[in-house]
Amino acid sequence: MLKLEARPQASKFWGIASPLLALAITVIIGIGIFLLMGKDPVKGLTVFFWEPIKSAYALSELAVKATPLLLIALGLAVCYRANVWNIGAEGQFVVGAIAAGGVALLADKSTGPWIIPLVVLAGVLGGMLWAALVALLRDRFNANEILVSLMLVYVAELVLAYLVYGPWKDPNGYNFPQTKTFEKVTQIPRLMDGSRVNVGLLIALFGVAGMWIYMFRTYIGFQLQVGGLAPHAAKYAGFSSRRALWTALLVSGGMAGLAGAIEVAGPIGQLTPYVPAGYGFAAIIVAFVGRLHPVGIVFSAVLMSMFYIGGELAQSRLGLPKSLTGVFQGLLLFTLLACDTLIAYRIRRTVAAKAGGAK
DSSP states (O other), rough: EEEEEESSSSHHHHHHHHHHHHHHHHHHHHHHHHTTTTHHHHHHHHHHHHHSSSSHHHHHHHHHHHHHHHHHHHHHHHHTTTTTOOHHHHHHHHHHHHHHHHHHHTTTTTTOOOOOHHHHHHHHHHHHHHHHHHHHHHHHOOOHHHHHHHHHHHHHHHHHHHHHHHHTTTTTTTOOOOOOOOOOOGSBBBBEEEOOOOOHHHHHHHHHHHHHHHHHHHHHHHHHHHHHHHHHHHHHTOOOOOHHHHHHHHHHHHHHHHHHHHHHIIIIIITTOOOOSSHHHHHHHHHHHHTOHHHHHHHHHHHHHHHHHHHHHHHHOOOOOOTTHHHHHHHHHHHHHHHHHHHHEEEEEEOOOOOOOOO
């Protein structure tokens, strides 16, 4: 018989190996899914794990997908380390995109490149504003931040729909629900010709370094983590839980808004109802697979980007539904939660006691 036995202390080995085991189990289950759907599992795994990295162009598209995931997940890691459960990064991403798009729409042929920083700043402030609503309701009325942040996602999507179907709709857009294409001067500069990778990737990588310093080498970051791990100890030390709440949510919202600004002023180039691509929800998985550590989040963001691209390729090449992307994301999350049990517990083999002798 097998049973789980509590470890004397958490296993450092499984803290690192658990995501790798979860990925392996996800792949094995994925093979089973392909077989059940009557598809060649080799081809299925190829479109998910080889096609996104097989060429320079494929790697550039992988970087485009990874950039918003990386930015949002970095902000969420701050929240979760502070024990603040922001589930609404998708809404903050959308509002950041709306704010950035609003500034971009003000540009005309005579506008100079100085507007690009304003577009990015507007996105950051938009995301922070949306996260501030969560912080305010939690701070003043003790509202649950999980429910509030999640419900605000749908409000943000409705605001976006109202704008692109209404006042911001392109009059020359053949009645499609979208704004006009932003002026070229408002677009985030690209890193190289023939690729959609833009400066946003560099911003995200600098964000990794900055967030590592913030979380592990500053007093404020120390306060946030103590407040998340040991609230009573933080209170005894005089750390303000209220300040931690506001700081975590504003940082997280700002990063999500920044991702929204880079997305609409970069690859998309306009506002459409399809701006919400699920990055805010996928980034939750990215943050946890990356162990809430900036460096780990880089690798998990790349992995999640492969799932996004693989899902699109599976739809076009294998005739599979695009929702397969969400299936793989969900599998990775649940297998990770299961494998994380090995951090605090170990599997022991026991011998069943024999039944008593016959009378």
